[in-house]
Each structure stands twice: as structure tokens, then as C-alpha cells.
Amino acid sequence: MKSTSTRSTRQNTSNFSPSEVNSFIERESSRRQSNKVLHGHPSPMHWKPFSEPVQTLLEKRADYARSSDFSVNLYVGTPFCLKTKPARCGFCLFPSEDYRGNSGVESYLDILEQEFEMYKPYYGRDKLSSIYFGGGTPNLYRPQHYGRLMGFVDKLYEGVPDDIEITLEGIPQLFNEEKIKAIKEAGFNRISMGVQQLNEDLIKYSGRKQTRQQVYNALENCHKYDLVSSIDLIYGWPEQTMEDMLEDLRIAVDAGVHHLTHYELNVAGRSDFASKAKRDLLPSIQTNKEMYRRAKEYLHSQGFEQETVYDWKRKPESDENQRAHRYDYEHNMHDFVRHEQGDIRQTQQVCGIGFSAVNFHVNGVDKETDSWIYMNHTSLEKYVGKMSRKEFPVDRGFHYNQHDVKLAWLFQSMQTMKIDYVDYRQIFNENLLDTYSAVWTDIDKRGWIKTTDRELQFVDDGQYYIPMLQALVASKRLAQIRDERKQSLQNIEVVTEIG
Ligand SMILES: C[S@@+](CC[C@H](N)C(=O)[O-])C[C@H]1O[C@@H](n2cnc3c(N)ncnc32)[C@H](O)[C@@H]1O
Ligand code: SF4
Incomplete structure (x- = not known):
């Protein structure tokens, strides 16, 4: 110090x-707390428009990488989502753009490929420890696109390790068998499906056209092709009762899901669920607290282990399979630094490529910190604009001081409840x-x-x-x-x- x-x-x-x-x-x-889903320090609302030349940061990071031994959790962003009424599923706080057909997707993939190539001099030698294709709705891609996406990663890192977690996120109605088969063949090994509600009356508040049967089918397809399955459910939803919540958990558990994220509804921003009319339909905070407790009791009784405030894994049947249902992309970052030779060294980084993707590098803490978090554009137009000028499509970010790195570590650690x-x-x-x-x-x-x-x-x-x-x-x-x-x-x- x-x-x-x-x-x-x-x-x-x-x-x-x-x-x-x-x-x-x-x-x-x-x-109501508004940091229930995004829990890093500091939240993106405190980041500033980025004036730092990205090349300089990447060169410093590459210098640091030569003397350090960290591994990388790669995030690949997809902008598109099916249009809903209300917009953005009524509750969603993540950036996205309306899907307008396959030609937009194809153009995006071409640009994404160029961004991967821009990182070749900087990221090419890194060791990968997990990959997450998130969004948006990455299962909007057609079957032939998954191999192409994996090809981008393979080319940048000169091979994709076959023993790491590789997740693809999406919505139930688009995980049909043909797609799941293509996803498996492309090398993905985990599916994360946003379900939110299994109750067909309650899901209508989001405008999502999704049935319970489609969720069953999607899970069945995942298991048939030996993909780890994870689903996101939300509690504290408009008009949801305790019984509705427990019923959703029961269905998911009985369908054999391997991992569950059980988020409390985050009511914030200009989402439809934050409007007065919808707020009036929300369970009280007292009820939400009780839901949290009852969900915990139920999942424990079904042999699930709580990994963080919100995520649960089914206990694997054998000891050698201990990591099988773990969510590495999230967990690797819970312990992202260690002390070594008088300095603090990062053990895990996040590298993000594509629409709204985030990069997080901690390069030293005791010495002058050179630690950053920054994010690509969350407007497709601006992302494309920067890429067409051959600039890194970074929008805003935050430079950590020593105290911020400690807070970032504490936040990650608190997420594991200890x-x-x-x-x-x-x-x-x-x-x-x-x-x-x-x-x-x-x-x-x-x-x-x-x-x-x-x-x-x-x-x-x-x-x-x-x-x-x-x-x-x-x-x-x-x-x-x-x-x-x-x-x-x-x-x-x-x-x-x-x-
Ligand atoms: C980036 S979203 C994408 C998932 C996928 N597009 C979908 O809609 O199913 C990831 C997850 O964040 C959660 N999420 C997004 N906004 C939320 C909010 N306001 N409150 C609680 N959870 C939220 C949802 O459970 C969602 O499945
Ligand atoms: S919840 Fe999923 S599908 Fe809905 S707007 Fe958010 S990212 Fe898109």
C-alpha cells in the first residue's frame, strides 16, 4: 500500500x-434494489465515454500477459431479439435490437468476424477457460451459423479447448432439434435458456410468445444431444403467487434441468414493468423475501446446491462429475486475482467481442493500477459505424483505482454468499x-x-x-x-x- x-x-x-x-x-x-442482475462494481451507469486509445490498453495488457498466467472468459455478443409488445419483454434491462430478418444477421456476422480479426495481435496467445455466447438472443442464428461462430473463436485462439464450458444463450421456442443438433456439432456443450415464467397466463405480461410445451421440448432436445441445460426463471413477477413460483421450480426440476438461475425481478429504468400500472401488480418486497426463502427450501430438498445468491446446480450423481453442472463463466470470476511477488496478479479476465460486449483487465493493483472495464457500443448503428472506420467499437468504460479493485473483488465474493x-x-x-x-x-x-x-x-x-x-x-x-x-x-x- x-x-x-x-x-x-x-x-x-x-x-x-x-x-x-x-x-x-x-x-x-x-x-426495491435495482442491482439484482448486474452485480459488478461499479455499475455501467458510472462508466464514462471512452477517450483512451484501445490499442494502447491492449498493448499494455499484452506486456502484462507475457509475465502473467491468467486465463480468459470470452463473451461473444449478439444484438438481436424477437420484437415483443411491450418492448424488450417488458422487463429486460439488457441492450438489444429488434430482429428484422436473416440478412441483418448475416451482415452482423461479417462485421463480428472482422472484430475477431482486429484482436488477433492482442488476444491470440491467451488461454481460454470458458466461452459464453450471450445477447440478445443468440439462438436466432440459423443452424449453419453456429459452426461459423465457433470458427471465429478457433481462428483467434488457434484452437478451442475441448474441456471448457461453451454456452449458448437463447429462448425456448427457437431451440428446435435441428438447431440443437447443429449447436452440438459446432462444439457448444451448454445451453442457457431464458424461460422467466412457465405459467402461460403470467408470461403474457412480457409479450413473449412461448409455451410450456416448447420449454419441455427444448430441454428434451438438449438432453438428447448431451448438452448441459440451464434455465433462467424470474420470481417477483406481476401477479405471481407463491404457488405459481413453486410450480415453475417443480416443473423445471422434474424436467431434469442441470442448472437454474432464479433471479428476483429487477424493476428499473424505462421498462414496462417499472410503469405505475405494472408496479401495482408486483408482489410486495416482504413476499419476494418469503419467495426467496421458500425457493431455497424447495431446491435444497430436491438435491440442488446453491452456488450464488441466484444460481443453483443439480448435485452431480458421481464425485468425478463435480464440475458438470457448474456455471464456469460466472464462477471463474469470483476469484479473479491472487497475490504474487509483491503485486496482485489477475488469474481470470473477461474478454468481450461483439455488440455490447465487456472487457475486464486487472493489470497490477499495488503498483500503479492499470485496470479497466470497458464496453462495446450498445447501439448497433454505432457499433457498425466504428467497425466500418476500422476502429475498436468501444463505447465507455471505467479506470479502477486500488479501492475499486477491492470492491470489485468483494462484490464477486459476496455473490457467493461468503x-x-x-x-x-x-x-x-x-x-x-x-x-x-x-x-x-x-x-x-x-x-x-x-x-x-x-x-x-x-x-x-x-x-x-x-x-x-x-x-x-x-x-x-x-x-x-x-x-x-x-x-x-x-x-x-x-x-x-x-x-
Ligand atoms: C441477457 S438475458 C437473455 C436471455 C434470452 N434472450 C431470453 O430472453 O430468454 C439473460 C437473463 O437475464 C434475466 N433478466 C433480464 N432482465 C431482468 C430483470 N429486469 N429482472 C430479472 N432478471 C432479468 C432474465 O432471466 C434473462 O433470461
Ligand atoms: S429478455 Fe431476452 S429476448 Fe427479451 S429483450 Fe431481453 S435479451 Fe431480448
Whole structure:
């Protein structure tokens, strides 16, 4: 911990008094939290338009890669989704563009291929540890496209390891047998299907034209072709009752799904579900909390293991199959740095290619940090515009200071419902029990945490409130980021006036 400026940053932004903690929790625990699905630090709303030359960052990263031993979780973005009424399925907070036919898809694939080629000098030697084709709706591609997509990865990395998790995301009605067969033949080994609701009356709120039978068929196809199956369900949906939620879980479990993501509905932004009319139909926060508890009891009783606040895996039948149903793309990042030779080295990175894809590189922490998160354009027009000028299609990003890297690590760790404070001390040379001590004391009194000789473990309602507790530990740093932003905007105004 050398730099005094970063040390004072830490002191200012991680010290909380007992009354600050208490009033934050009293105020926020009765509100809907808006960070339920995206849980990194800081959230993209704090990132700035990117002025940094991407080539320079990539060259520094390549230098770092020569002396480091990390592996890469590759994300490949797809923009398109079937149009719905209300727009964006009524609830979705992810960027997407309406599907307008196959010719748009073909043009996008051509551009995506060029982006893969742009990364050849920088990413070509990396070691892959998982791949996720997300969106949007990547199963809108036609059967012949999956081999092509895998070919892009194969060419960039000079081979795709056959023992890593390779996921393709999509919607139930498009996973027909012909497509699943093509997906399997192209080398994918895991399907992540957004189902949200199995109740055919309730799914109508999203405008998605999807039936329960299509979900069964899609799962059956996955299992027939030996693909790991995962489905996303949402609870806290308009007019959903406890019985509806339990029924959805029962159907999914009985259909043999290997992995489940059970998100609480995130009500935010300008989505239809955030409108007054739909808000009035939502279960109360108290009911959501109870749903979380009952879902947990049910999934445990069915032999599922909880991996994070929201994701569950079916216990594999044999010991040698322990990783079979794990969600590596998510889990690899829960422990993304280690301490080595007086510095902090990244063990896992995220590299993103395509529409709205994110890159996350932590290159040193104790020394001057050169750590970034940045995102490609979330407008297809702008993405295509930059690519046609042969520029990296990056839109905005965030430069981490030392304290931000710690917060990013804490957020990832909290997602697993425990924090290994011995690891934290070893990596960051700081006693976590002292830092934020008012937070741990307060939530201990509420019965939300248990301390062992190695871990802080979130228990009972403490697990449900993890998104709120993440927001709490980051709250002062986020206020500082907002202030810095305001200050720099004011400076720009002054310069413009003088100019
Ligand atoms: C990027 S989306 C794509 C999945 C796929 N296109 C689909 O619609 O089924 C991934 C998952 O995020 C979850 N999600 C998106 N918006 C959400 C929200 N507002 N609240 C809770 N979960 C959300 C959904 O469960 C969704 O399946
Ligand atoms: S939920 Fe899926 S299909 Fe619906 S808008 Fe979001 S990404 Fe597209």
C-alpha cells in the first residue's frame, strides 16, 4: 500500500459509522434494489465515454500477459431479439435490437468476424477457460451459423479447448432439434435458456410468445444431444403467487434441468414493468423475501446446491462429475486475482467481442493500477459505424483505482454468499474485519452473518439482502465517483466558456 493518495481514498470511502450503517439499512431494506442482475462494481451507469486509445490498453495488457498466467472468459455478443409488445419483454434491462430478418444477421456476422480479426495481435496467445455466447438472443442464428461462430473463436485462439464450458444463450421456442443438433456439432456443450415464467397466463405480461410445451421440448432436445441445460426463471413477477413460483421450480426440476438461475425481478429504468400500472401488480418486497426463502427450501430438498445468491446446480450423481453442472463463466470470476511477488496478479479476465460486449483487465493493483472495464457500443448503428472506420467499437468504460479493485473483488465474493477474509488479507494486505467493521457488527446483530476462522458467511435474510449490502459497502466510493464526474463536467464548461 504505497500511494498516500490511494490510501486516503480508501480511508474516506470505506469507513462507516454505526449510525450510517443502520440508517442505510433501515432506509434501503424496504425499497426495491435495482442491482439484482448486474452485480459488478461499479455499475455501467458510472462508466464514462471512452477517450483512451484501445490499442494502447491492449498493448499494455499484452506486456502484462507475457509475465502473467491468467486465463480468459470470452463473451461473444449478439444484438438481436424477437420484437415483443411491450418492448424488450417488458422487463429486460439488457441492450438489444429488434430482429428484422436473416440478412441483418448475416451482415452482423461479417462485421463480428472482422472484430475477431482486429484482436488477433492482442488476444491470440491467451488461454481460454470458458466461452459464453450471450445477447440478445443468440439462438436466432440459423443452424449453419453456429459452426461459423465457433470458427471465429478457433481462428483467434488457434484452437478451442475441448474441456471448457461453451454456452449458448437463447429462448425456448427457437431451440428446435435441428438447431440443437447443429449447436452440438459446432462444439457448444451448454445451453442457457431464458424461460422467466412457465405459467402461460403470467408470461403474457412480457409479450413473449412461448409455451410450456416448447420449454419441455427444448430441454428434451438438449438432453438428447448431451448438452448441459440451464434455465433462467424470474420470481417477483406481476401477479405471481407463491404457488405459481413453486410450480415453475417443480416443473423445471422434474424436467431434469442441470442448472437454474432464479433471479428476483429487477424493476428499473424505462421498462414496462417499472410503469405505475405494472408496479401495482408486483408482489410486495416482504413476499419476494418469503419467495426467496421458500425457493431455497424447495431446491435444497430436491438435491440442488446453491452456488450464488441466484444460481443453483443439480448435485452431480458421481464425485468425478463435480464440475458438470457448474456455471464456469460466472464462477471463474469470483476469484479473479491472487497475490504474487509483491503485486496482485489477475488469474481470470473477461474478454468481450461483439455488440455490447465487456472487457475486464486487472493489470497490477499495488503498483500503479492499470485496470479497466470497458464496453462495446450498445447501439448497433454505432457499433457498425466504428467497425466500418476500422476502429475498436468501444463505447465507455471505467479506470479502477486500488479501492475499486477491492470492491470489485468483494462484490464477486459476496455473490457467493461468503467472503474469505484470510484470502482478502493475503491479496490486499488489509484486515477486512476492521475495514467496514460497523457493517459486520450491524448485520451480525440482525442475524445476517456468521463468522468462522476464515470466512464471513451470509445467512438467512442476509443472503436475500446481498445486493443491498454490496450497494452499502460501495456507497461512499460511488458518491465520490459521482462528485468527480460532476467536477470534470464543470471544468469542461469553464474551459468552453473561456474558449
Ligand atoms: C441477457 S438475458 C437473455 C436471455 C434470452 N434472450 C431470453 O430472453 O430468454 C439473460 C437473463 O437475464 C434475466 N433478466 C433480464 N432482465 C431482468 C430483470 N429486469 N429482472 C430479472 N432478471 C432479468 C432474465 O432471466 C434473462 O433470461
Ligand atoms: S429478455 Fe431476452 S429476448 Fe427479451 S429483450 Fe431481453 S435479451 Fe431480448
